[in-house]
Amino acid sequence: MATRLVQINMKARDDSALGRFWAEALGWGVDSEGPGVTNLEPVGFARPDPSAVCIDIIARPEPKTVKNRVHLDLATTSAAHQAELVARLKDLGAAPADIGQGDVPWTVMADPEGNEFCLLTPR
Structure with missing residues (x-):
C-alpha cells in the first residue's frame, strides 16, 4: 500500500x-x-x-533565518488570475521575494513571517 x-x-x-x-x-x-x-x-x-x-x-519562538528548504506552490488559472492573486496576497501581508530565481514565469512571494512560496503560471 x-x-x-x-x-x-x-x-x-x-x-x-x-x-x-x-x-x-x-x-x-x-x-x-x-x-x-x-x-x-x-x-x-x-x-x-x-x-x-x-x-x-x-x-x-525562534525567527526564520534562512531560505526555506520546502515551500508551497499555488496554482493559477491564467495570467490575469495570477496578477489578481498577487495583489490579494499583498493586501493580506505577503511581499514579493527574490531568492535568486532570475527571470521565471512564476511569482515568488513571502508570507508575513518571511516563508517563501510561489504562484505558478498555468500549466
Missing part, C-alpha cells in the same frame, strides 16, 4: 496570525488544537480525505 501525504507542518512565531493569512490565501477553514497550534483544512474537509492535504502551523 502506498504512503500518502496528509499534512504539511509549518513553524511560526505567531501561529494564529500566520494561520489566518494562509486560510485567507487558500480560502480554507481555521481551527486550533489548543494554544500554539493552528490547523488549516480545505472547506468541507472530513478525515480521512484521500485527496486533501492539510496544514498545521506550530508556534516556535
Whole structure:
C-alpha cells in the first residue's frame, strides 16, 4: 500500500496570525488544537480525505533565518488570475521575494513571517 501525504507542518512565531493569512490565501477553514497550534483544512474537509492535504502551523519562538528548504506552490488559472492573486496576497501581508530565481514565469512571494512560496503560471 502506498504512503500518502496528509499534512504539511509549518513553524511560526505567531501561529494564529500566520494561520489566518494562509486560510485567507487558500480560502480554507481555521481551527486550533489548543494554544500554539493552528490547523488549516480545505472547506468541507472530513478525515480521512484521500485527496486533501492539510496544514498545521506550530508556534516556535525562534525567527526564520534562512531560505526555506520546502515551500508551497499555488496554482493559477491564467495570467490575469495570477496578477489578481498577487495583489490579494499583498493586501493580506505577503511581499514579493527574490531568492535568486532570475527571470521565471512564476511569482515568488513571502508570507508575513518571511516563508517563501510561489504562484505558478498555468500549466
